[in-house]
Amino acid sequence: MESTTEDRMKVLLLCVAVAGLIGGLALQFLLGRADLARLCWSAATLPVLAALVVEITRSLARGEVGLDVVAALSMSAALLFDEALAATIVAIMYTGGTFLEAFAEGRARREMRGLLSRAPRTATRHRDGGLQELPVEEVTPGDRLLIRQGDVVPVDGRLETGSAYLNMAALTGESLPVSLEPGAEVLSGSTNAGDAFDMLATEAAKDSTYAGIVRLVEQAQRSKAPMSRLADRFSIGFLAVTVLIAFAAWWATGDPIRAVAVLVVATPCPLILAVPVALVAGLSRAAQFGVLIKGAKPLESMARIHTLVLDKTGTLTDGRPQITRIHAEPGFSEAELLELAASVDQLSKHPMAQALVAAAEARGLALHLPAQTEEVPGEGVAGMLAGRTVFVGGHGFVTARTGDAGSAIAATEAGSVLVAVGVEKQFAGSILMADPVRADVGEMLAGLRRDGVKRLVLATGDRAAVAERIAGGLGLDAIHAELSPDRKVHVVLEERKLGPVMMVGDGVNDAPALAVAEVGVAMGARGAAASAEAADVVLLVDRIDRLRTGFVIARRARAIALQSVVVGIGLSVLAMLAAGFGYLRPVQGALLQEAIDVATILNALRSLRIAVPAAEGAATRPAT
Template sequence: MNESTLRRALLVIAILGLAIGVAVWRTGFGSLEAGTIWTAATLPVVVALAISILRDFWIGRFGVDAIALVSMSAALLLGQSLAAIVVAIMYAGGTVLEDFARGRAERSLKALTDRSPRVAHRKSTQGTETIPVEDVNVGDHLLVRAGELLPVDGILLDASASLDESAVTGEPLPERRSAGDLLRSGTVNAGEAFSMRASALSEQSTYAAIVRMVAAAQTAKAPFIRMADRFALFLLPVTLLVSGIAWYVSGDPIRALAVLVVATPCPLILAAPVAFIGGVSRAAHGGILMKGSAALEALAQARTAIFDKTGTLTIGGAELIEIDVAPGRDPDELLRLLASLEQASHHVLADSIARAARARHLLLSHPCDVREYRGAGLKGQVENVSIAAGSRHLVLAHKPLPAWARSGEDRYRDEPVLRVFVALGKRLAGVFTFGDALQADARDTLDELRQAGIQRVVMLTGDDSVAAKRISRLLDLDVIVANATPAEKVAAVEAEKAQAPTMMVGDGINDAPALAAATVGVAMGARGATASSEAADVIILADRLQPVADAVRIAQRTRAIALQSIIAGLALSALAMVAAAMGQITPVAGALLQEGIDVAVILNALRALGDGRVGRA
């Protein structure tokens, strides 16, 4: 039986014990005594609590649960079994609520390991054999087929290859590699099959290193300590002192018991978990998944925000940035013809071009006589118009650029963009520029985060400094870190975390170690369950940045409500302790009064469910 099941069982036993005892007391059934039933139902809670306190004490933790143990034990010793069972219900109910609040979200490495390369195709004199990736040796010649993961790090043997490196570097566009270039495991063959020579064993390759870093960063995280425990060292001695004084002055041990009962810190045990449950539920309605109350609390205290660039601050794909057209040409008409032609292509840009045309509600035609020049572009017919689209060399050969197109060529000369040249007939009609565009809500999100108390905003990316600076010019950033490997990202996050509680926001597998290393990791998980989602504490399901600001606001509001409930509950308990010490409250009345205080703080904590700002279109 696991701990969660045990806690629920203890709560059920306590509630049934109270109900059966009340029934026996009211009816006088048989020879049973209500007190005996209440005592029997309280003892399992006492024993379980004692074991839990000893275990926590052994690992260096000490919480306010000790007051509940003292009050229940004292009540049983003094024959106040009804008070004991009421306290037992309060305590057991608090632990069950806490289980729900935490969510027991485990940060497993399942997504990472599921994506890890499993097999390799090794060449030999007898042909090609498929072997487990663990059997690959340095120097083996491997065949990587179209769409496959590279099994290990290696050297490209063929003249060229097209690789999707977004999972490792964050770079959104496929990269062209030439013979002799270093290739990294975990990247995807985005072109035709090629040959490579293994330069590292599987456990020493790039992707395996990312998996290890995620595991190490997660293990290094400190466990969540309940908010109630922070008050433990103060509350327990004060409670024992007040009860001891009440006993000494009055000479009545029952008065001391009444003090212990009303001091049972159920507002501490219950208020924070209930508020956290409300906050987590409220966030879920807005497409924000928080892995338990620890994630929410950490997010509320973040003062530095670190953002990955590709797929986080930017869209993470090749989006249409600008259209340059020849004099007299209509940009929409040219886009319609280009999108019509690209319907026949499987190139990475084809979908982006089609999306741009759909966004402008353009009606596409069927292309014919299409010929694709791999890696260069297309030529074909659309509505009896001869059209060529692709690289400058394919479309213009050695012809010079017309004057109208030169400014665009100069403007994007050193930028990380793709330029698609489009000719109608034999004349250049336009140039389409594609790149990684800024998220539409990026500026507003960063503004809201600063208003929420985020004091420092950092962009951390594996892209080169040119690409990073192009995006940074559009945003209010404090620091830019470019050309960062996964290991360097972790180091940068650790450095920021040493200065202030840090939130890391990212979406790629290359971000997973940094997400796990941050005080709180936020994964942009709209594109599927990735390793970053597993490593993160918070997952944003919407393909927008706005929910990041919503998540911070919800977390801050929830934590504030939890603190309000705790302070109010403690203040009311303190007043009740004074009344009990003066003999104005009996143990049973004190237990019932404490239940009333619990209801009050729970109702206040439930306000965390009432924030209706999340869920924007």
């Protein structure tokens, strides 16, 4: 309500100033009453000046000296020296500038508002042989939901029937829909672009991906850009320079109107407006690619990163074990071996067991529910399939129960895990699994080097041999292995001595390190809620290459903000000098400054069109 009232007051003051300008012009040129025209212009300026004085007083009470002081000073001087028309134009310039700022920020946030507005309110659940429409808050894990064509998926879940064709642009920025097979993870917030399908809810609405995104967006919208505060800190210096030029022109010529002209043309709207507009536009642009930055402060910090510290599991690697090799003993095929192992592992919660089940489903194998299952934690599981006892687990677990060592393949690579399979008294074969490096990691790290990141560091809790294998060929500057969460924090603090640090992770153990880094980045698609909460940036899509996308957008948005400020203030200073030498009258100076403001805002809005690296699908030349 407060925001709406302030917006209405801005519009009202703008209307009063415009009405006063038009009324005064009519009185002077149509009726020839210059005295009434000046009175009309003064009456239109005073409410704006009063509102501005109130805002300045509030800022001073908070210990802030803002750039609005120059605007108030120019209006006051113009009224004092009978330049009422110039005062009114400054009033229009100031109220129009604040209105333009609100409009520009509103445009820059439209993608974020789109995320909020398209959040699903209801879900369709299968219940007692029929369909039930219910509020999305009442969906619980285990509910079977119907997703019709065009529906937005209400909660995270798993695809149950047939294939699905999903548009995930709102989450990931991908322009083309994605095809999913049965058993695949379905993220809330994606839109069904194909036929209707059933999914099994795995999360409640409040814990789902889309709900987390909405919370992060709302947090991001409440932020204030640090460069805006930096501009306020320089306001005293700018004010001093302005007053110095104004009084120098007055003292040298004895003409107070020159001082008024200098003050009028010095109103620093470029510094007031350009920074927040450019940075908020950058936030909006990053959100289009699934990079949710929690406000203008982390975006500005992200642009100055010196060192990147990366976790391994779920960051450099996929975080989900994958089959690298299957060795079947005589009498068994590879498909049969995987089918037996996955069928028995269906009832196990072990990550390796779930990875085997997912791999079998992805290959279209028919899994059967085992009977009389027995699991030995950390060793393996046994179950009955078609009258035969099947053992799945470590090599020792299987050989101890079958009495057959077989010809198991060796897990030669550090970090690989061997899953043995036995049937009755026979060793059936082995499956080698590992957590592979993401395919896009090498190119992403090389790109960050080219973009200005000086150091690349791996910090993992895994064994040194595994860390060395993962880091091979990636060109990292340092590798830290076997780290506890507090030692990860120590690594980040040590790297901060060299320059600003960005830490990337996805697990609960990464949350402390994310919190102490200048910029913490969480892999939010499948990462822990704790890491997403502690992070400043959340990658909504499970793609590490989007890290470079966010970095490039942050750097270019900050560059555009600085460019807008430097050019805008530079033009203002030139105009001040021109006014001091008598080349600009107060009215001319006010009109010139208005043109500078508009050009500066339009330049800041270029952040909405920042092009990302070609690998990310950009087709336009980067805005710099």
